[in-house]
Amino acid sequence: MSDFSVEQIKNLHKRFEQLSGNEETISRENLENIPALANNPIRRQIIGAFFDKRNQHQNEVGSFEEIGFEQFLMVMSHFRPPTLKTTEEERETMRKEKLRFLFNMHDTDNDGTITLEEYRKAVEELLSKSGAIGQEAAKAIADAAMLEVASTNVPHMAPDDFYEGITFEHFEQILKGLEMESRMHIRFLDVDTTTMHCGRSTS
Amino acid sequence: MAVLRLTRSSSGPRLTEFICVLLLVLVSVASASRDVDDPHHQTNSTGHKKAFPVLSFHYEEVKKPLEISLWILLALLMKLGFHIIPRVSNVVPESCLLIFVGLLVGGIIKAIGGEAPGLDAKLFFYYLLPPIILDAGYFLPIRPFTENLGTILVFAVVGTLWNAFFIGGMMYGVVDLLSCLLFGSIISAVDPVAVLAVFEEIHINELLHILVFGESLLNDAVTVVLYHLFKEFAHAGTVTVADAFLGVVCFFVVSLGGIMVGAIYGILGAFTSRFTAHTRVIEPLFVFLYSYMAYLSAEVFHLSGIMSLIACGVVMRPYVEANISHKSYTTIKYFLKMWSSVSETLIFIFLGVSTVAGPHAWNWTFVIVTVILCLVSRVLGVIGLTYIINKFRIVKLTKKDQFIVAYGGLRGAIAFSLGFLLTDSDMKNLFLTAIITVIFFTVFVQGMTIRPLVELLAVKKKKESKGSINEEIHTQFLDHLLTGIEDICGHYGHHHWKDKLNRFNKAYVKRWLIRGERSTEPQLISFYNKMEMKQAMMLVESGSAAKLPTIVSSVSMQNIQTKGPARRRAIPSISKSREEEIRKILRANLQKTRQRLRSYSRHDLLIDPFEDVSEVRFRKQRVEMERRMSHYLTVPAKSQETPPVRKVCFESEHQIYTYDDSESPRGSAQASRPHPSSPDAVSLLDESPQRPSQRGALRTRGDAEVRAKAPDDKEEQDQLKLSRCLSDPGPKKDEEEDGSFLS
Numbered sequence: 037m038s039d040f041s042v043e044q045i046k047n048l049h050k051r052f053e054q055l056s057g058n059e060e061t062i063s064r065e066n067l068e069n070i071p072a073l074a075n076n077p078i079r080r081q082i083i084g085a086f087f088d089k090r091n092q093h094q095n096e097v098g099s100f101e102e103i104g105f106e107q108f109l110m111v112m113s114h115f116r117p118p119t120l121k122t123t124e125e126e127r128e129t130m131r132k133e134k135l136r137f138l139f140n141m142h143d144t145d146n147d148g149t150i151t152l153e154e155y156r157k158a159v160e161e162l163l164s165k166s167g168a169i170g171q172e173a174a175k176a177i178a179d180a181a182m183l184e185v186a187s188t189n190v191p192h193m194a195p196d197d198f199y200e201g202i203t204f205e206h207f208e209q210i211l212k213g214l215e216m217e218s219r220m221h222i223r224f225l226d227v228d229t230t231t232m233h234c235g236r237s238t239s
Numbered sequence: 240m241a242v243l244r245l246t247r248s249s250s251g252p253r254l255t256e257f258i259c260v261l262l263l264v265l266v267s268v269a270s271a272s273r274d275v276d277d278p279h280h281q282t283n284s285t286g287h288k289k290a291f292p293v294l295s296f297h298y299e300e301v302k303k304p305l306e307i308s309l310w311i312l313l314a315l316l317m318k319l320g321f322h323i324i325p326r327v328s329n330v331v332p333e334s335c336l337l338i339f340v341g342l343l344v345g346g347i348i349k350a351i352g353g354e355a356p357g358l359d360a361k362l363f364f365y366y367l368l369p370p371i372i373l374d375a376g377y378f379l380p381i382r383p384f385t386e387n388l389g390t391i392l393v394f395a396v397v398g399t400l401w402n403a404f405f406i407g408g409m410m411y412g413v414v415d416l417l418s419c420l421l422f423g424s425i426i427s428a429v430d431p432v433a434v435l436a437v438f439e440e441i442h443i444n445e446l447l448h449i450l451v452f453g454e455s456l457l458n459d460a461v462t463v464v465l466y467h468l469f470k471e472f473a474h475a476g477t478v479t480v481a482d483a484f485l486g487v488v489c490f491f492v493v494s495l496g497g498i499m500v501g502a503i504y505g506i507l508g509a510f511t512s513r514f515t516a517h518t519r520v521i522e523p524l525f526v527f528l529y530s531y532m533a534y535l536s537a538e539v540f541h542l543s544g545i546m547s548l549i550a551c552g553v554v555m556r557p558y559v560e561a562n563i564s565h566k567s568y569t570t571i572k573y574f575l576k577m578w579s580s581v582s583e584t585l586i587f588i589f590l591g592v593s594t595v596a597g598p599h600a601w602n603w604t605f606v607i608v609t610v611i612l613c614l615v616s617r618v619l620g621v622i623g624l625t626y627i628i629n630k631f632r633i634v635k636l637t638k639k640d641q642f643i644v645a646y647g648g649l650r651g652a653i654a655f656s657l658g659f660l661l662t663d664s665d666m667k668n669l670f671l672t673a674i675i676t677v678i679f680f681t682v683f684v685q686g687m688t689i690r691p692l693v694e695l696l697a698v699k700k701k702k703e704s705k706g707s708i709n710e711e712i713h714t715q716f717l718d719h720l721l722t723g724i725e726d727i728c729g730h731y732g733h734h735h736w737k738d739k740l741n742r743f744n745k746a747y748v749k750r751w752l753i754r755g756e757r758s759t760e761p762q763l764i765s766f767y768n769k770m771e772m773k774q775a776m777m778l779v780e781s782g783s784a785a786k787l788p789t790i791v792s793s794v795s796m797q798n799i800q801t802k803g804p805a806r807r808r809a810i811p812s813i814s815k816s817r818e819e820e821i822r823k824i825l826r827a828n829l830q831k832t833r834q835r836l837r838s839y840s841r842h843d844l845l846i847d848p849f850e851d852v853s854e855v856r857f858r859k860q861r862v863e864m865e866r867r868m869s870h871y872l873t874v875p876a877k878s879q880e881t882p883p884v885r886k887v888c889f890e891s892e893h894q895i896y897t898y899d900d901s902e903s904p905r906g907s908a909q910a911s912r913p914h915p916s917s918p919d920a921v922s923l924l925d926e927s928p929q930r931p932s933q934r935g936a937l938r939t940r941g942d943a944e945v946r947a948k949a950p951d952d953k954e955e956q957d958q959l960k961l962s963r964c965l966s967d968p969g970p971k972k973d974e975e976e977d978g979s980f981l982s
Contacts, residue, residue, distance in 0.1 A: 048728070051727075051728060051729045054729065055727075067727060070726055070727060072726035072735070073723055073726050073727070075738075075742065076719055076722060076723045076726070077719055078716065078719045078720065078723065079723060082719075082720060082723040082724065082727070086727075112724075112728070115721070115724055117633040117634060118634070119635070120629075120635045120637065138713070138716070138717075138720075141720075158712075158716075159712060159763075162712065162715060162716055162719070162763065163761055163763060163764070173763075173764045173767065176767070177708065177712070177763065177764070177767050180708050180767065180770075180771075181708045181709050181712055184707065184708055184709055185709060210707070210709045210710075211709065211710065211713055213702050213707070213710060214710055214713060214714065214717075218634050219717060220717060220720075220721070221633060221721075222721055222724055222725050222728065222732060222734065223633055223730075223732050223733070224728070225730055
């Protein structure tokens with residue numbers, strides 16, 4: 037959290053106040069009311085991630101009803117990019133953190149693995165804006181994806197074995213090629229642009 | 240002699256053969272270039288009536304095509320030769336070898352006394368360059384390109400300007416300023432052909448590759464403008480501010496105009512491809528011709544032809560690929576690769592020949608200063624620009640990256656051709672010589688040393704990624720996630736606009752340009768289908784060959800399917816020994832069937848030794864495959880009786896299905912309906928009379944999907960299944976849907 041600059045924190049705080057209607061905390065409705073999010077197929081998961089206790093790095097589980105600014109910032113901190121000064125170990129940690137965030141989004145029942153059902157649900161959500169075609173294909177795609185994870189990580193399974201689900205290690209392994217630390221980030225503004233969109237600001 | 244031959248290595252004889260062929264070709268080329276006059280030798284030249292010539296020699300009539308073919312043949316034989324001698328090709332990049340060969344050939348021709356053909360600028364710009372650029376543009380990796388577009392543009396525009404003015408300015412004193420600037424503008428541009436040739440062999444990571452390569456493509460606009468500007472003014476003699484302003488305006492016109500021309504032709508091409516369902520054979524031609532027209536149209540107006548070609552390829556590709564058949568896609572890919580390969584080879588050879596041929600005016604100082612200045616200006620430019628760019632980039636460029644970008648600034652044939660096009664003056668020869676020296680320096684020295692340097696600096700290499708459905712899923716997921724986070728943060732960033740563009744594309748553009756139902760197909764599904772198809776193709780091709788070299792894994796659907804084991808766990812606990820007994824009994828009964836069913840995973844095609852039933856199954860599977868693949872044939876699509884349904888491809892053939900008449904077809908409305916039955920189920924059906932005992936036993940495992948006889952619920956399934964026949968639904972889509980249509 038300390039890696040945010042003062043300017044960035046100020047801007048985020050302004051945004052927080054905008055979203056919460058100048059309250060101390062925001063609830064799920066506040067986020068759901070953002071108009072731009074309406075088109076996002078995975079908005080429920082995104083909103084859920086903000087209220088997920090696991091993303092607060094305090095070894096708690098469950099979910100909040102409302103979150104304050106610190107928790108908001110904590111979730112946002114997952115999207116910081118690496119800088120030129122980031123060392124190799126720091127990059128590794130960053131990557132793990134980001135992958136863990138993604139993992140938590142999929143692993144809704146918090147049993148440490150992404151089961152086939154959970155994965156299916158995730159792919160369904162992803163294709164939820166694509167109508168009927170999406171729904172029917174989602175299952176097949178999720179099955180194939182799961183098969184791929186199992187094949188790569190546990191190549192020789194006896195017919196009786198059952199692959200419980202994707203563990204975090206397997207998840208890391210399968211997404212190794214994507215280099216999360218360089219992809220999963222957004223630009224945090226040092227300059228305040230929220231005032232420019234005052235016409236569109238949310239409640 | 241015989242003894243010598245015996246002791247030679249095995250590559251010896253091949254080498255000698257090759258050299259003999261080479262010499263033969265060389266001699267024929269050399270003699271072809273000579274003017275052969277008086278080809279007609281009369282055998283009987285007596286008096287009044289000439290005897291009918293039985294055999295005569297009419298070289299002049301065939302001269303041109305023959306020469307062209309011989310040159311191309313020579314180029315290709317060279318290319319072949321380099322790969323027979325692996326040691327050399329590992330150290331020296333192909334481009335160097337080809338230039339060297341060109342030098343040799345030029346030398347031989349000159350020695351014989353013939354006239355070596357130079358690199359004709361028209362030939363270069365209209366015939367040799369477009370295939371290479373089209374190949375690059377059509378297969379341009381869009382994601383990294385657009386992500387780094389700002390950086391690429393800064394390098395291309397500002398970097399090239401800086402180079403041109405720096406070099407031109409520093410040379411002032413040799414000749415008048417404008418000529419110097421003209422020279423600077425010619426020599427400053429990074430050449431896409433040379434970059435491609437060298438970078439392709441070193442497999443550097445995607446970011447650096449796209450930075451250097453993108454720069455080489457986009458700097459064409461700057462080069463064109465500067466070149467024409469200074470060429471005009473070199474005659475006029477002076478430049479006013481108004482002229483400079485016009486130059487700037489011209490730059491925007493040239494680049495944006497070029498892109499627009501390309502985009503228009505691209506959309507035309509995409510639109511045309513929508514209607515080619517009945518004439519598959521000419522589909523590739525549309526792609527090539529529209530692109531070539533884009534290039535030529537841009538050249539007519541002195542707009543940037545390269546940018547036009549790139550824009551055409553980029554715009555056209557997603558829509559065309561959704562419309563054309565798989566064979567056309569393969570044709571396009573291979574023709575483009577083939578043409579660009581031949582072009583590249585010819586360019587380098589001609590470069591070598593022209594060096595020997597061309598008139599030279601060697602001026603030590605000029606040449607050496609040019610080379611040094613090029614290097615210096617490149618390095619300074621890259622460092623300076625990166626400093627500025629890094630303030631705006633999220634993922635910054637490291638010093639290593641900067642070094643590679645600077646070092647990869649190779650010059651090539653475009654600079655040479657532009658120099659060739661200058662009007663004749665004593666400057667021209669001076670310039671040409673310097674240009675050739677710089678080209679040689681960059682290609683030979685930088686080209687050869689870049690590979691060991693990359694190793695030395697441990698620059699990240701390109702990751703070998705085979706299409707992974709997980710990566711694709713998560714790439715999409717990330718896109719939406721980051722867009723969502725940006726929306727929550729409240730500012731409209733990169734992802735927001737990309738998302739908006741995608742939605743616009745989906746809502747409006749795709750509907751016009753893509754035929755049929757493919758227009759609404761989400762990207763993830765396209766990717767998945769493509770992957771499935773690739774694997775299906777591999778399956779068909781490997782046929783009865785040994786195991787596929789892909790994923791060798793015994794994991795199959797039943798390992799991840801939840802229902803079976805869950806059920807097992809729900810059974811009240813029996814003692815372990817009891818369980819073992821039960822299992823043994825079941826296993827004994829099921830042994831053969833289970834063995835057969837389980838041994839079939841998608842990657843394992845070994846024929847089961849147990850019975851010949853597996854043969855039957857295998858043959859059935861092949862027939863199935865053949866039928867699925869039938870639409871790859873360039874058969875025009877027959878008109879459908881039913882509206883084209885789209886099936887989703889499935890790979891989960893390893894599902895074990897039970898065959899039970901009593902259960903009604905389960906939940907036809909369920910989304911799970913279009914579940915495939917494996918080819919195993921097919922064989923099960925056939926054998927059911929023989930193995931009644933198996934059926935019941937099989938109920939214990941797996942998804943108890945019911946599969947009634949095919950014709951019965953065909954209608955149901957038709958409605959529910961989505962059939963994706965790649966382009967034409969094909970004449971055979973109505974038959975057996977054991978769902979596992981891999982199309």
